[in-house]
Amino acid sequence: MKLPHGCTIRDLTTHGDERGNLTEIFRLEWGAGIEPVQWNFVRSTANVLRGVHVHVIHSDYLVCLEGTLVLALSDIRPESPTRGLATTIALKGSSMQAALIPPGVAHGFHFPEPSSLCYSVSHYWNVIDEIGCRWDDPALGLDWQVSDPELSPRDTTAGSAAEMTRQYLAVREQLRTGRE
Numbered sequence: 809m810k811l812p813h814g815c816t817i818r819d820l821t822t823h824g825d826e827r828g829n830l831t832e833i834f835r836l837e838w839g840a841g842i843e844p845v846q847w848n849f850v851r852s853t854a855n856v857l858r859g860v861h862v863h864v865i866h867s868d869y870l871v872c873l874e875g876t877l878v879l880a881l882s883d884i885r886p887e888s889p890t891r892g893l894a895t896t897i898a899l900k901g902s903s904m905q906a907a908l909i910p911p912g913v914a915h916g917f918h919f920p921e922p923s924s925l926c927y928s929v930s931h932y933w934n935v936i937d938e939i940g941c942r943w944d945d946p947a948l949g950l951d952w953q954v955s956d957p958e959l960s961p962r963d964t965t966a967g968s969a970a971e972m973t974r975q976y977l978a979v980r981e982q983l984r985t986g987r988e
């Protein structure tokens with residue numbers, strides 16, 4: 809499966825015994841492309857959809873611990889070799905994988921069943937870095953296979969993918985010039 813440039817999916821090894829099981833979900837030495845500063849734990853009820861969001865600053869590193877996470881990715885970076893590439897991948901708690909999403913790759917999470925997600929970020933949560941759009945805007949190129957998901961108020965009133973891209977580029981430029 810082709811992923812947007814810089815995204816990775818890593819298979820994790822689960823060690824089972826009579827008590828249950830244990831899975832290492834992150835080691836710095838794996839070179840996963842992130843040095844986390846914050847970890848979040850998220851529970852979602854069935855048919856919740858979070859996103860679509862894109863970040864200018866931070867990368868996300870996520871593992872579905874229980875249930876199913878359908879991860880949707882859409883590359884909005886104008887300079888990316890995979891610009892416009894969009895795909896969906898099912899990550900399962902029963903066979904854990906870790907996904908890395910770099911800045912500029914718009915993403916959404918759909919949970920078809922009650923699910924738990926653990927994710928870390930490369931930079932502390934900052935509302936400036938929370939840019940989003942309507943999850944079902946056709947311009948994202950995503951084949952969600954979802955109807956009428958549960959959304960947050962913010963995601964329900966989000967604008968178009970074109971507006972999200974404009975905002976992403978404006979914030980990126982603002983941060984670049986602010987650094988100079």
Ligand SMILES: Cc1cn([C@H]2C[C@H](O)[C@@H](COP(=O)(O)OP(=O)(O)O[C@H]3O[C@@H](C)C(=O)[C@@H](O)[C@H]3O)O2)c(=O)[nH]c1=O
Pocket residue numbers: 848858859860861868915916917933938960962
């Ligand atoms: C993301 C985040 C939220 N919050 C708070 C804000 C709010 O009160 C509550 C729920 O936040 P949100 O509605 O923004 O959560 P959510 O819609 O799940 O936001 C997440 O969506 C996925 C798709 C991502 O890409 C994440 O980076 C993040 O944007 O938690 C924090 O305190 N720290 C955090 O790191």
